[in-house]
């Protein structure tokens with residue numbers, strides 16, 4: 001099976017967690033795109049979605065799924081999204097698609113985070129995938145220097161502006177042994193909007209696509 005077939009399998013498997021009549025939190029990326037396709041097939045059974053990016057909003061709307069402003073929504077039962085890495089503690093690196101801030105906001109509102117990922121995203125220790133950090137443009141050099149002090153090698157993601165008008169630094173060379181502490185430390189740097197570590201609040205359920213089928217891991 002190709003990696004995309006594994007992504008598709010988990011995207012469709014996530015439909016089982018969508019309750020009829022609810023508003024669904026929707027992530028960003030190629031795996032989340034499969035979930036959106038699946039959601040399109042039951043669009044008459046849900047009230048709509050809250051989206052974590054302009055790209056997902058466009059895709060949801062193209063399938064006829066109403067997209068709500070998060071400010072007009074009190075609760076979301078589930079948030080379904082991919083990950084760049086996930087560890088056995090269900091902590092994740094996210095933000096490969098530069099949507100980390102909105103992803104973290106929508107995830108925070110949801111009762112359950114359902115992570116959908118192909119098996120290549122499973123790691124023992126987070127950090128092999130460069131850690132994305134969304135930064136206010138004027139703080140880029142300052143934040144980069146601070147990230148070097150933390151042992152990282154930040155790289156400016158060229159030609160990328162986030163949906164919030166900010167830039168991304170991808171931090172290489174990290175072996176993240178205490179993800180909760182690093183999430184706190186980086187989030188506390190002036191100029192940082194969000195770090196793509198989802199550690200204090202990780203996934204509640206992970207659907208992992210393997211050649212033997214979709215494995216469900218519960219936290």
Ligand SMILES: O=C(CO)[C@H](O)[C@H](O)COP(=O)(O)O
Pocket residue numbers: 027028029030031032081082083084093094095096097098099100103
């Ligand atoms: O965090 C994300 C976007 O900001 C994605 O969930 C992450 O990059 C995984 O992407 P894909 O499903 O395309 O492998």
